[in-house]
Amino acid sequence: MNWICRKYTLNFFPMTPDFTQSFPLRAERVHEVCGPCAASFAAVCASSTRGSVIWIREYWRPGTLNPLGLLPFFDPGKLLIAKVKDQTEGLAVAEEALRDGTTPLVILEISQPMGLIQGRRLQLSARAGKSTGLCLIPDGMGSNAAESRWHAAPIFDPFSAPGDSTLQRYELIKNKSGTLGFWHVRWDTASRRLHLVSATGE
Amino acid sequence: MFDGIQRRVVSIWFPRLASDRVLRMRPVEGPFALTHSLSNTNRIYCLNGAAERLGLSAGMPFSDARAFCPDLQSRPADLLADKRFQHALRRWAVRYCPWVGLEDDDGLVLDITGTAHLFGGEAELLMDMRQRLSRAGITACIGLGDSRGAAWALAHHGEGSAPVGATSDVLQDLTVAALRLEEKTVTGLGRLGLRTIGELANAARAPLTRRFGPSLLMRLDQALGQQPEQITPLKDPPHYGVRITLPDPIGIKSDVMEGTSRLLTQLCAKLKSHETGARILALTLRRVDQDSQQVELRLARPMRDASRILPLFERGIDDVDAGYGIDQMRLEAVQVEPMPVQQLSHVSTGHKNQLDDLITRIGTRIGLENVQRFLPADSHIPEHSYQIAAAAFSSPESAWSTIRPRPLHIFPPAPLLGTHAAPTPPKRFRWRRMSFATARASGPERIAPEWWLEADEWRTGVRDYWCVETRQGRRLWLFFTPQSPSWYVQGEFA
Numbered sequence: 223m224n225w226i227c228r229k230y231t232l233n234f235f236p237m238t239p240d241f242t243q244s245f246p247l248r249a250e251r252v253h254e255v256c257g258p259c260a261a262s263f264a265a266v267c268a269s270s271t272r273g274s275v276i277w278i279r280e281y282w283r284p285g286t287l288n289p290l291g292l293l294p295f296f297d298p299g300k301l302l303i304a305k306v307k308d309q310t311e312g313l314a315v316a317e318e319a320l321r322d323g324t325t326p327l328v329i330l331e332i333s334q335p336m337g338l339i340q341g342r343r344l345q346l347s348a349r350a351g352k353s354t355g356l357c358l359i360p361d362g363m364g365s366n367a368a369e370s371r372w373h374a375a376p377i378f379d380p381f382s383a384p385g386d387s388t389l390q391r392y393e394l395i396k397n398k399s400g401t402l403g404f405w406h407v408r409w410d411t412a413s414r415r416l417h418l419v420s421a422t423g424e
Numbered sequence: 425m426f427d428g429i430q431r432r433v434v435s436i437w438f439p440r441l442a443s444d445r446v447l448r449m450r451p452v453e454g455p456f457a458l459t460h461s462l463s464n465t466n467r468i469y470c471l472n473g474a475a476e477r478l479g480l481s482a483g484m485p486f487s488d489a490r491a492f493c494p495d496l497q498s499r500p501a502d503l504l505a506d507k508r509f510q511h512a513l514r515r516w517a518v519r520y521c522p523w524v525g526l527e528d529d530d531g532l533v534l535d536i537t538g539t540a541h542l543f544g545g546e547a548e549l550l551m552d553m554r555q556r557l558s559r560a561g562i563t564a565c566i567g568l569g570d571s572r573g574a575a576w577a578l579a580h581h582g583e584g585s586a587p588v589g590a591t592s593d594v595l596q597d598l599t600v601a602a603l604r605l606e607e608k609t610v611t612g613l614g615r616l617g618l619r620t621i622g623e624l625a626n627a628a629r630a631p632l633t634r635r636f637g638p639s640l641l642m643r644l645d646q647a648l649g650q651q652p653e654q655i656t657p658l659k660d661p662p663h664y665g666v667r668i669t670l671p672d673p674i675g676i677k678s679d680v681m682e683g684t685s686r687l688l689t690q691l692c693a694k695l696k697s698h699e700t701g702a703r704i705l706a707l708t709l710r711r712v713d714q715d716s717q718q719v720e721l722r723l724a725r726p727m728r729d730a731s732r733i734l735p736l737f738e739r740g741i742d743d744v745d746a747g748y749g750i751d752q753m754r755l756e757a758v759q760v761e762p763m764p765v766q767q768l769s770h771v772s773t774g775h776k777n778q779l780d781d782l783i784t785r786i787g788t789r790i791g792l793e794n795v796q797r798f799l800p801a802d803s804h805i806p807e808h809s810y811q812i813a814a815a816a817f818s819s820p821e822s823a824w825s826t827i828r829p830r831p832l833h834i835f836p837p838a839p840l841l842g843t844h845a846a847p848t849p850p851k852r853f854r855w856r857r858m859s860f861a862t863a864r865a866s867g868p869e870r871i872a873p874e875w876w877l878e879a880d881e882w883r884t885g886v887r888d889y890w891c892v893e894t895r896q897g898r899r900l901w902l903f904f905t906p907q908s909p910s911w912y913v914q915g916e917f918a
Contacts, residue, residue, distance in 0.1 A: 258897075258898060259918070261832055261833060261918070262832055262918035265832065265918060274779055276782075281794070284835050284836065285833050285834060285835030285836070286812075286833070286834060286835075287832065287833065288806070288809075288810070288830055288831055288832060288833065288834045288915065289798035289800075289810045289824065290806075290809055290810065290824065290826045290830035291829075291830045291831050291832035291833070291834075291915075291917070291918060292832065293824055293825075293826055293830070294829070294918070295918070297822055297824065298798045298810075298824055299797070299798070299820035299821055299822045299824070300820065301797065301798060302783070302795060302796070302797055302815055303795070303796045303797065303798075303812070304786055304790060304794060304795050304796075305790070305794040305795075305796065306790055306794070307790070311789065311790055314789060315786050315789060315790060318782075318785055318786055318789070319782060319786065322778070322781075322782045322785070324778040324779050324781075324782045325779070325782065375897060376896075376897030376898050376899065377897045378863055378893065378894065378895050378896065378897045380863070382893075384866065387917075387918060388893075388897070388898075388899050388917060388918065389897075409918065
């Protein structure tokens with residue numbers, strides 16, 4: 223029966239808890255995501271925002287984002303990259319951008335543990351600027367001030383069609399206003415939206 | 425002219441302008457020359473006095489000069505910098521009279537009619553000029569005469585001054601070369617036996633015109649003041665600087681912002697009248713104890729809207745230490761760009777301006793060039809299929825296209841050690857200390873190096889790219905190099 227339950231949206235297979243209550247990330251808050259697919263989680267979040275997206279990254283990080291890889295998610299022209307020297311500078315830029323509110327989504331890559339003060343400052347500036355923040359954190363380096371924390375990991379799907387994107391498991395591991403849970407999702411390149419998939423092997 | 429006031433012209437010739445400029449920056453002992461490459465030969469462009477005394481001359485091949493004088497020190501000439509230096513000297517010369525023009529590449533011409541008495545007379549004026557130039561380390565020959573031609577002749581030949589109305593007497597004995605003639609004409613006149621200006625002036629005019637054309641006698645008449653000649657003063661570029669001096673020192677931030685706002689209003693009015701926008705602004709705050717602090721603001725777009733620029737100064741002014749108070753503020757647009765007036769339209773929104781302001785604010789913190797955006801590029805090579813440009817100096821483009829899926833992250837190719845060198849993807853491999861087992865692979869997609877570009881990482885030849893789905897979930901972008909068989913990981917898909 224595996225092939226039947228391959229790809230169905232939430233309407234057919236309601237899972238508990240409800241994904242839509244947590245997933246389009248709550249606006250005016252700062253969220254966190256970790257795991258191997260954190261960058262693609264960020265790209266999914268950026269795809270649903272209007273206006274520019276600013277991505278703050280330390281300059282010494284190996285590798286680069288590939289705009290052609292972002293193309294299935296959103297137009298790379300709306301992305302601004304801020305290359306910063308260290309995390310302090312990155313936090314300052316993120317605070318500035320969040321408080322300004324011109325960019326609805328601010329993505330910040332974190333390399334060191336973030337304290338409560340820094341997390342709280344980001345939350346306050348997100349509230350002031352009515353914009354959403356998303357920190358890409360290494361495992362276990364989040365701040366307690368985060369509104370929610372996600373873990374995004376890829377999953378091998380033996381039944382996927384050739385053009386399908388990677389099946390991913392989004393696990394909500396911290397949530398200030400709701401319950402935790404996990405969902406299997408897949409990005410649909412054609413319709414540019416996230417599809418909820420029932421777990422394989424069920 | 426001017427009802428009896430005789431026109432007086434000073435001509436200054438800088439025979440060693442280029443080398444003087446370089447030696448002012450870095451003085452050297454002994455012979456020194458500037459070299460300039462012209463038609464495949466490195467020739468001497470300009471010399472200092474010591475080198476001239478050793479018998480070197482401008483225009484000589486540099487290798488010959490080195491043979492004559494082994495300890496000759498040299499630097500390449502910078503003609504643009506020389507031109508800038510000449511313009512700087514022109515600005516300096518405005519202290520003597522407002523009417524200063526450039527003469528060729530190495531001289532100035534000043535119309536000092538009616539200004540000599542301000543310096544105590546012509547002799548004193550020339551003395552002052554000589555003293556200041558020699559103190560600055562610039563060799564100059566100065567000539568003074570009733571006409572531009574006479575002043576030029578006296579500067580280049582003999583260096584002296586002709587008293588009022590006695591120009592022709594002074595010029596009598598100078599060679600005809602002092603008339604700004606071509607080399608050929610001077611030789612021709614020499615063959616006729618006309619070697620000095622006096623001889624030329626006394627010769628019959630009609631045959632000379634027939635033989636040498638009208639320019640010879642025109643130059644003669646100009647030198648003797650019988651034919652007028654203009655001096656064209658250069659137009660000063662607009663100065664974008666305003667300042668305010670305060671009767672009492674200020675130190676509160678709101679006061680400084682208020683002062684800045686007044687300066688900005690003035691400056692922006694000036695920018696608007698010239699249809700330019702400021703790109704870099706510098707605010708200098710002078711304190712009571714003569715110390716001064718500077719706040720620099722680099723803007724993401726040329727701007728001249730005072731109400732938008734003012735909040736951008738806030739961060740810089742926060743950092744200023746006012747000490748005992750600030751009593752003078754000076755605002756200058758260090759760099760301006762043309763910014764024509766644009767038609768407003770009902771579809772334009774303020775959103776773009778806000779984004780520019782945000783870029784400016786972030787740029788003041790991390791440097792304007794560190795805020796970047798991607799631009800499409802025309803190449804199949806994964807690393808060259810996009811460009812990274814500073815957001816402040818580019819505008820977004822949306823001509824993105826790709827035929828095959830591309831990874832979200834690309835990194836420098838990491839070799840997969842211990843895998844077999846077969847053209848089908850390895851069954852198992854280790855990457856970043858993790859083991860992977862290939863579940864499914866799609867490919868190959870062959871990408872050939874761009875032979876017209878030098879790229880070290882493409883030395884291994886063509887690449888066959890595979891999209892490998894691993895059993896662990898990750899999808900990686902592997903490539904195989906058939907010309908030197910081995911496997912690499914270059915990217916990870918979303």
